[in-house]
Amino acid sequence: MSEDGEPRSKEVPMRLLLIRHGQTHSNVSGALDTARPGADLTDLGREQAELLVQRLVDEPIDALHASTLVRTQQTIAPLARARGLDVTIHDGLRELDAGDLEMNTDDESVELYIKVAMSWAAGQDDVRMPGGPTGAEAFGRYDRAIADIAATGSACAAVVSHGAVIRTWVAARARDVDADYAAAHPLLNTQIVKLIGDPEAGWLVEDWGW
Numbered sequence: 001m002s003e004d005g006e007p008r009s010k011e012v013p014m015r016l017l018l019i020r021h022g023q024t025h026s027n028v029s030g031a032l033d034t035a036r037p038g039a040d041l042t043d044l045g046r047e048q049a050e051l052l053v054q055r056l057v058d059e060p061i062d063a064l065h066a067s068t069l070v071r072t073q074q075t076i077a078p079l080a081r082a083r084g085l086d087v088t089i090h091d092g093l094r095e096l097d098a099g100d101l102e103m104n105t106d107d108e109s110v111e112l113y114i115k116v117a118m119s120w121a122a123g124q125d126d127v128r129m130p131g132g133p134t135g136a137e138a139f140g141r142y143d144r145a146i147a148d149i150a151a152t153g154s155a156c157a158a159v160v161s162h163g164a165v166i167r168t169w170v171a172a173r174a175r176d177v178d179a180d181y182a183a184a185h186p187l188l189n190t191q192i193v194k195l196i197g198d199p200e201a202g203w204l205v206e207d208w209g210w
Contacts, residue, residue, distance in 0.1 A: 015156040016146070016195040016203070017059065018170065020163045021071040022048040023189045030105045032098040032113055034162075038069035048190040049075040053082045055190075056158065061085070063154035065145075067093035072160040075190065079158065092145030095162035099132025114183075117164050121171035121179035135172075142169050147199045163187045170195065174203045185209060 022045030026033035033039050041049065056079065064080055064087045066072040073087065080087050096117055101109045112130070119127045120135030128134045142165060149157050163186065170193055171182035185208060187193070192210045197203035 012155070013196050013201070014150055014154060014198055015059075015206075016149070016197075017056070017061070017156070017158045018166045018193045018195065019052070019075070019158060019160045020166060020187045020189055020191055021069075021075040021160055022046065024071050026103075027189065030110065031103050032101050032105075032109060033103060034095040034098040035102055036068055036094070038071050038095075041071055041074045045071070045189065046074070050078045052190055053078050059158070060156050061158045063149070063152060063157040064088070064160075065090060065093065065149055065157060066160045067091070067095070067162065069094050069162070072162070076158070076160040088149075090145040090148065092141035092143075092148075093159065093161045094165070096138050096165045096168065097129060097132040100130040101132075114164070117168045118179055118183050121168040121182050123172065123179075125172075138165070139169055139172060143173075143199070150199050163189075166193055170203070170205065170208075174205050177205050177208065181208075 022041045024039040024041055024045055026039040028042060061083060064076055064085045066076045066087050066089055068089055068091045076087050098113055101113050116127055116129050125135030167182040167187055171177050171179045187209060193208050194206040194210060195203045196206055
């Protein structure tokens with residue numbers, strides 16, 4: 001919506017703030033935790049969620065969105081209270097499914113998960129995660145969620161999602177970031193990728209890892 005409450009013009013690109021959730025107990029143990037409902041935030045993760053309120057104070061956010069995993073909803077809750085906004089939940093925003101690697105903590109599993117995900121970012125979307133989806137399937141649901149968010153007419157949406165899916169999807173969909181950059185720049189908890197654009201015209205990265 002515009003400042004006067006009118007729907008955003010299609011000629012005006014939207015701003016999309018893709019935010020990785022706060023630290024979870026699975027992050028601490030190094031587990032590939034991608035299934036629902038997922039682990040809760042740690043005490044540090046809750047502090048990170050509270051700090052988002054001040055970090056985003058100058059952003060003209062008019063809509064809040066999160067995935068179906070509990071950690072994203074816990075992360076966005078302080079921002080929702082501070083802004084007086086409801087949070088819309090989207091299944092499509094959840095993490096890339098780990099399939100047969102789910103909850104594994106060994107280096108081999110983690111490296112394979114990242115290797116497959118980064119192959120999707122590089123355009124090899126027919127590759128399948130062991131026991132899980134192809135890249136086309138994984139990105140397809142994320143595309144649909146982002147399209148639904150854009151269709152609301154929001155001018156600046158804050159979206160709490162997950163590290164692997166944010167950086168690989170952005171590498172696949174943004175015009176100015178590629179898979180090599182995404183592979184070299186993982187997102188820490190509550191770091192943000194700022195995009196401008198729309199699903200039809202495409203996206204440009206304003207900031208990575210803010």
